Amino acid sequence: MGPVTAGVLQLLALTGALALVHIPLGTYMARVYSSQRHLRVERWIYKGIGADPDTEMRWPAYLRGVLVFSLAGVLLLYALQRLQGVLPGSLGFASIDPDQAFNTAVSFVTNTNWQSYYGEQAMGHVVQTAGLAVQNFVSAAVGMAVAVALVRGFAGSRSGELGNFWADLVRGVVRILVPLAFVAAIVLVACGVIQNFSGVHTVGQFTGGSQEWNGGAVASQEAIKELGTNGGGYFNANSAHPFENPTPFSNLFEIFLILVIPFALTRTFGVMVGSVRQGYAILAAMGTIWLGFVSLMMWAEFSHQGPAFELANGAMEGKEVRFGIGGSSLFAVSTTLTSTGAVDSFHSSFTGLGGGITLLGMMLGEIAPGGVGSGLYGMLVMAVIAVFIAGLMVGRTPEYLGKKIGTREIKQAALYILVTPALVLVLTAAAMALPTPGHSMTNSGAHGFSEILYAYTSASNNNGSAFAGLNADTQWFNTTLGIAMLLGRFVPMIFVPALAGSLARQTPVPVTAGTLRTGKPLFAGLLVGAVLIITGLTYPALALGPLAEGLA
Secondary structure, three states: OOHHHHHHHHHHHHHHHHHHHHHHHHHHHHHHHHOOOOOHHHHHHHHHHOOOOOOOOEHHHHHHHHHHHHHHHHHHHHHHHHOHHHOOOOOOOOOOOHHHHHHHHHHHHOOOOOOOOOHHHHOOHHHHHHHHHHHHHHHHHHHHHHHHHHHHHHHOOOOOEOOOHHHHHHHHHHHHHHHHHHHHHHHHHHHOOOOOOOOOEEEEEEOOEEEEEOOOOHHHHHHHHHHOOOOOOOOOOHHHOOOOOOOHHHHHHHHHHHHHHHHHHHHHHHHHOOOHHHHHHHHHHHHHHHHHHHHHHHHHHHOOOOHHHHHOOOOOOOEOOOOHHHHHHHHHHHHHHOOOOOOOEOHHHOOHHHHHHHHHHHHOOOOOOOOOOHHHHHHHHHHHHHHHHHHHHHOOOOEEOOEEOOHHHHHHHHHHHHHHHHHHHHHHHHHHHOOOHHHHEOOOHHHHHHHHHHHHHHHHOOOOOOOOOEOOOOHHHHHHHHHHHHHHHHHHHHHHHHHHHHHHOOOOOOOOOOOOOOOOHHHHHHHHHHHHHHHHHHOHHHHHOHHHHHHO
16 A cells, blocks of 8 residues: 555545544534533532532623633642642652743643643653643633633523633533543553553663653543643653554544544534534535645645655655654644644654645634634634625625624624734744844754744644744743743633624524525635635745745
8 A cells, every 4th residue: 555545545534533423522512511400520619619600601701710710720830830849759850940831831721732841851740640631621621611602602692691611611621521531541542652650661672771761641641632632742752752652543543632522513513503504614614624734735745856755755754654644744734723733743844835734724723623612713703704705795784693793793803813913923023033032943044934933823823833943942932932822822812702792792683685694615615715815814924934945
């Protein structure tokens, strides 16, 4: 079997698996967030945090819950890192420096999971499990809660109420993420991913001795790392490390975990608004972009350019031979089109155009299918923009799901879209203009510029993957990337509950002959076009980095 055929078969198997679980998982999540019943363990949690899960919240109260909870997470994770030297189970590691502790705390709370440290050489068991792994669960649940609040905004009528943040948060963890991660961890252990609390793990006998690595609860963290679109690896090599991702099957299974909840949430959306066709339209737009990017990536990486490429059956530099180009391309596209940031290959070693595809995937806003929760609400914001464009073309007040899209809604959607590009471009320009940040670049020219552009794109879009080749463990990058992650997560998130509240206060308008049918393929095509055009107009910097390198 040739490598191209193997890559296509992996794509078909992955698509089939996602299609198989789409309806049951999406419907189940809709029931979870619509249920009026509280489990016993959930009631214990509500009592412990002093929350009333039955109190309906308007958007300011819902947003306050998101921000207060996230701030508490940053402070707690920062404290754990600064105190690591005196904590049990630290494996002898010292406390983390202030700038790196700030960067890491912000990174994991914002669901970015950018890492400027070597995991196996810096973090002990307590920080890894009680700090990083816990944030993998709750940061994903926060994104899902905000997405559900926006869906309720479309489904609600004249109340302005969006549900209860604390109930949505707890249910997302207890009923969705924990059960799925438990099953996923068992599968990963069966694949060979390690799960222990040993100080060291002996790999085997080599020339004249043995090689030893720190062990840890890797499988359990790997499961939620992918399932929650987090991306932070237990080891520095991330999902290229054989302890995290040992076989081609585990590689494909981890890609499945990355995509399964974001794609299934479109079904949740359709069920909760009372029209599964609306969910299928969003799914079609996401799926079209994802499949298109996978095809482009495989073409870019399989294109033979000279004897070395032909002998290796493609661009094999920086890729694990056990995954090949097909598995590496699938992983790279899936991790950058979501907010995962996990890597099983060296993105800096991709071809010029291949590296540009990973960059463009993040620049789309990671909405195809995007992060857990954040992908759905990001695509719904783009849907608001798309119906506004359609309304301009026909001279009619735009409507979406029976709600009029007026001046207030368009301003909120536009601000949501503009925040991230502004962060990326301003911080990239500052890093290129100042003398000190440039010292961290391994390469010069277009590729060196891509290293800087990729870092700020990854941080501002809460992805967390690295182009590599850039030494980001400096005070400048730890601080500015941390700021980019904070602002990139929470400033756009402010506009989502605000938009949801504005929609929830409206009375649905009746469908007429002039209403745009947003559950049809025509709208899905319009949505894809709007996403690509807006991104292309927003990020001209692509021409200075990967495009210049690829065309050269």
